Amino acid sequence: MESIQKTVSPVDGSIYVERELASGDQVDKTLLRALSAQEQWRSLPLEERVALCSRAVDCFVDNKDQIADEITWQMGRPIQFSGGEVSGFEERARFMLDAASSALKPIVLPKRRGFDRYIKREPLGVVLVIAPWNYPYLTAVNSIVPALVAGNAVIIKHSAQTPLCAERMVEAFLKAGVPEGVFQFLHMSHEETRHLIQSGGVRHVAFTGSVPAGKEIEKAAAGQFISVGLELGGKDPAYIREDADLDVAVESVLDGVFFNSGQSCCGIERIYVHQSIYDDFLKRAETFVNQYKLGPAHNPETTLGPMVRTSAAEFVRQQVAEAVEQGAQKLINEKKFPQSNSGTPYLAPQLLVNVNHSMRIMHEESFGPVAGIMKVSSDEEAMKLMNDSDFGLTAAIYTQDLEKGVELGDQIETGTFFINRCDYLDPSLAWTGVKQSGRGCTLSELGFEAVTRPKSYHVKQV
Template sequence: MTTLTVDNPYTGDVACTVPLADEATVNTVLDQARAAARAARATSLAQRKDWCERMVAAMEAKADAIATDISRMMGKPLAQARGEIRGMAERARYMISIADTALADVVLPPKAGFERRIIKEPLGVVVDLPAWNYPLLTAVNVVVPAVLAGNAVVVKHSPRSPLCGEHFARAFVEAGAPPHLVQAMHCDHPTSERVVGDARVDHVVFTGSVYGGQRLTLASAARFRHMGLELGGNDPAYVAPDCDFDKTVENVVDGAIYNAGQSCCAVERVYVHRSLYKRFTEACDALVRGYVLGDPMSDKTTLGPIAQPNHPLELEQLVEDARGKGARVVVGGKRTQVDGKGRFFEATLLTDLDDSMQVMRQESFGPLLPIAPVDSDEEALERMNKSELGLTASVWTKDRERAARFATQLEFGTVYMNRCDSVDPALPWIGVKNSGRGHSLSALGFDQLTRPKSIHFRLSF
């Protein structure tokens, strides 16, 4: 039997070992999912809501164990991992609360002698490939609405966080859901590509890199299947002259450094109006220096290790590229360890950047805060849009009209005013350009997990 071993990014010890599915196992899982999908289709929405609510309660009851698994597998500080469980429950319960309305038939206006409706049918088998950085949130965005819509789900979690898929599958069993309604499966990348192209799979959702999304899209192309893709961002923030200064500094720094910057919607580049530039960078300096690196299990730790083994070097190369092109490294910029342990990267403040620097043009996925001065709203808007990625953007201002002007012209799925790095389950989560396609969450999220069917009945001749 082939296995996957995940290391602990702080201790270097084995965090977990899981079996990788061979061809026979894949066939069994997909056949079971097909049978479960047929069974789920025949159940009531009330029953599916009950399973999902009980699933959430089961995971909440094991919150400490799940949070510990997350910290061991990907290095997130334990307090933040506990917070992710709360966020998972909030998203799940919101989707449960709107399911009756979102999945209801669309009844067309009366037409003499006819009945006309649009019903929303489940797709069948949904394969979900969540990301490791928020292993519960990226999974729940798909798992719960898919089940509510009457689908079966196979969770093929990231090889950095495989135990999280198992937590969802076990919680549905504990909730009394039918066997195999939600299954966890571990497999290598070539097997994943074969799975998404399998005729037994009706829909695929992937959260990860642009390259991964391209590979999976090619693998499923022959099936004429729509895929949901959330592929990250290079998310900009604009600090306008009239911002609420102290709150803006605090939120922008947190938006860049939280979870060691390993967030698809982290603040990746900041454009500050020149009238505030010196004061803003000085204020950021003090906060960036305040992060505490250390054991993710310690409540004192506010910056955990980097999850992926090769990434600290990649972050250092981004910093050196910027330095070589004239940027100033005010704080941090290097790989490090704590008491001889861990693959850490220092919380880093970079100033005097321009858009030729790699750190301003690609997703860094690390605790980097690059800041550049701009002379006007127009310059900020132009530079914010100068990206192949388009997930989120934020505008920091007291002027709602300014934010509204930016929102109409920014080429991003979500535009924030005075917040960042946040997901509201009542709003659809959308990527444009190379940040993906499709959307999750909100009432619109159910549209990706159902297909419309037209009911066109002539009632009398």
């Protein structure tokens, strides 16, 4: 089995990082260090854990320029946007640090016949975070900070595409004074990851990735009686009602389609437009998309970078070609994006019309810079189509009738519902999904529930 992990940069095809994969013995020793360190870590007052983690965030942000550059080379995000990942990391971390005292405080019940009754939130022990490459810090921070603040030890295994992200986070926490063993990283094979989950020492797994990989995580955890949080795929829809502000809708929805080259779990992949404004929407959409500048991610003028690897781009090309064979039409002239070439990760942005739900492009996750657009005649038709999916991560409606928008939102099977925006995480709101988008919850005060367990106290006064 290959013992060296190589990260090929989508920017130029070069090997950007090489790391030796951990052996079974190294994995076991890392787990033992975590188990030992966690006992002392949990005994620290909450205020001290918060202060150390806050200092770690400072150390992380101080390294923003290097981190942003590494993101660009590892996964291909345009350099002008990569620094936003660091800012987003800080925003979410600060929120969860501020929320910890409220989220973790004991629940004290009214006194009853000489009894004191209350519920404490206990740390689980060791939390394994398995993080993806597409938002390598934003996804990881959702679980790491609440887990650490709650008194757990954390081991992070990052994607083979973004190994430096795990290293940079751990470096920042060690520099801030978090004790060794409390937060560690491992570069592991799938086999060693499965071994760690089944070791008996891990009490929670936080995974972000594909549906097939999520199923493998569940299989590995079966019979261990541990909790698993899964943020999986999406095929997120947006509905443009006839009363929508088209200027707002076009810019917002298309940014939701194409930001990060469409490689977002909550990116918009299906657009439904009321027939009365359909033609106007298409004209504006075509103009908007043609403004993108596809090119190497390290070029400051690039607004649309390569996909993470050539195979991912070829998958989207196949989806598009199949849809066209079935009658779909391309709205965007790909010749306007000369960097886009078959056999490379550089892919032109595309919008498809004359599509329907029999096409893969409308029901299979694309995870690339493409979306299908369908004309609808009513709210009822839009709701039916939006719910016709195996996924349910986010959904958006664009309307000036907010009351009606909320009423329609109540009918949509989704974890997060937006009106007049999309593709955004507010750390004060719970981040969750339904159907094949996964299960569990991160962010908000509710996110602390995944990394703690309730412990009830029933004290009789004598």
